[in-house]
Amino acid sequence: MAALGAPLRTLRALLREVRHAAGRSYRDSPAYRHVLAAFRAHRVTSEKLCRAQQELHFQAATYLCLLRSVREHEALHREYHGRGERSPQEVAGLVGFRLPQQPGGKG
Amino acid sequence: LWWAHSPPARLPRPPPAAAGSCPVGPCGRRAYAPPAERKRFYQNVSISQGEGGFEINLDHRKLKTPQAKLFTVPSEALAIAVATEWDSQKDTIKFYTMHLTTLCNTALDNPTQRNKTQLIRAAVKFLETDTVCYRVEEPPALAELQKNEWDPVVTWAEKRYNVTIGSSTSILGPNIPASTKETFVSHLASYNMWALQGIEFVITQLKSLILSMSLIDRHITVEKAVLLSRLEEEYQIRRWGNVEWAHDYDLCELRARTAAGTLFVHLCSESSTVKHKLLQD
Numbered sequence: 001m002a003a004l005g006a007p008l009r010t011l012r013a014l015l016r017e018v019r020h021a022a023g024r025s026y027r028d029s030p031a032y033r034h035v036l037a038a039f040r041a042h043r044v045t046s047e048k049l050c051r052a053q054q055e056l057h058f059q060a061a062t063y064l065c066l067l068r069s070v071r072e073h074e075a076l077h078r079e080y081h082g083r084g085e086r087s088p089q090e091v092a093g094l095v096g097f098r099l100p101q102q103p104g105g106k107g
Numbered sequence: 108l109w110w111a112h113s114p115p116a117r118l119p120r121p122p123p124a125a126a127g128s129c130p131v132g133p134c135g136r137r138a139y140a141p142p143a144e145r146k147r148f149y150q151n152v153s154i155s156q157g158e159g160g161f162e163i164n165l166d167h168r169k170l171k172t173p174q175a176k177l178f179t180v181p182s183e184a185l186a187i188a189v190a191t192e193w194d195s196q197k198d199t200i201k202f203y204t205m206h207l208t209t210l211c212n213t214a215l216d217n218p219t220q221r222n223k224t225q226l227i228r229a230a231v232k233f234l235e236t237d238t239v240c241y242r243v244e245e246p247p248a249l250a251e252l253q254k255n256e257w258d259p260v261v262t263w264a265e266k267r268y269n270v271t272i273g274s275s276t277s278i279l280g281p282n283i284p285a286s287t288k289e290t291f292v293s294h295l296a297s298y299n300m301w302a303l304q305g306i307e308f309v310i311t312q313l314k315s316l317i318l319s320m321s322l323i324d325r326h327i328t329v330e331k332a333v334l335l336s337r338l339e340e341e342y343q344i345r346r347w348g349n350v351e352w353a354h355d356y357d358l359c360e361l362r363a364r365t366a367a368g369t370l371f372v373h374l375c376s377e378s379s380t381v382k383h384k385l386l387q388d
Contacts, residue, residue: 002328021195030154031191034184058325059373063188065329066366070204073359080352 007057011039014060017067035060144199152194154186161186165193174216181301185211185374206367210308214301214375226303227295230310231288238315238336240274240281249342256338263326264317268294272317291316301375309368312336312361322369329366333358 004010014035022029039060042053092099149165156162159179163170163186170178170193180186185207192205202209221229234240239257243250257274265272270287298306310319313336322332334341337358344354 002325002331004328018191021191023194029191029194030187034187038184055325055373055377058328059370062329062366062370062373065362066206066370069359069362069366070206073356073363074201074204076352076356076359080356 002058002061004054004057004061007039007053007060010057010060010064011035014064014067017064017071020071021067035063144201146199147196149193152190154183154190156183163190163193172212172215174218176215178211178215180211182374182377185371188370188374204363206364207371210305210367210371213308214304217304223296223300223303226300226307227292230295230303230307230316231291233310233314234272234283234288234291234316236280236314237272237317238313239317240272242274242276243339244276249339252342253338256335260317260321260327260335263321267324267326268320291320298372298376302372305368305372305375309365309372312364312368322365323372329362329369333362333365337361 015032018029018031018035019026022032026032038056042050042056086094089099149168151164151166153164154161155164157177157179159177160181161183162177162179172178178189180189189207189211192208196205239260242253242257261272261274264270268287268290270290271284272287273281275281295303295306306319306323309322310316313319313322313332315336318327318332318335321327322329327335340354349355
């Protein structure tokens, strides 16, 4: 079985990610309610090693990884890869030049 | 829906072929700008249940696949996750972040038109060039790291599936016996078509059948599987330094895709029932 840590920790992190994804009315979002319902349903069990509980925990950890890495990937993309090429004016401005207005390099 | 329309983005104006200085356009437009993304055109995302399964509604419109089929998924949890993907798009729709939607579309449309046998064959073929079976001889630190990190996974797979796999330092790779391949073929045949699309996707991302199976059997987490898949890169990063805009970017993308694939497989191959135990007095 994968080393997952405490289910409560996974649940809290997952709910935080769902909040980020859902926006303002996150508490009514289907994802938030589904996650909470699933965790509550699997809480009551008399067995020590409940296979369904472990499966749910693994699924929750996987979904958490998905939401978190999508958010981080988007942030990295926005910061480093989202801006396209610089215009000729910007490139000239990088070294302190200005583009000429008239052909032949005058003005 | 949106896919059924004509291609959305205007292609960027190609850079001028004339030699010499680049002429500035009338509005000072850049030579290359990223293509305009489709704006978010819906307010609410909701789920409904139809005959074939669960459907996604964007406002009042039903979501469709790229080939204009109705978007139906067998599992409610999967539908909720897809709806969350659509709901989490702010101003513009970024399709490259919607991995579960893409996987569902692939499963529904089957654009490569492969049947179950072909999918399984493609998946098992990866075993011949499996990442964790390809070892280096130098640098010795990397060889040691590969031995310590990859050997346990290979041993686990050999024990779990009762097969022989081994590893190799030669350029030809390990010699996988036919019985091993047959075992994996028959094991994969027990998954349905949707789950197989997901499995094949995870294998293609991680470049390893063994890591994918250990992930799907819940033996390791997604983060660990991605780490093992990128072991040599991590070694080089630790040696030479990390470049955020390349290494972290690739890492996050690989994690996202692998997590999406794994979740997709599990949600497509499970059937959950709630058994209520009688309370003891």
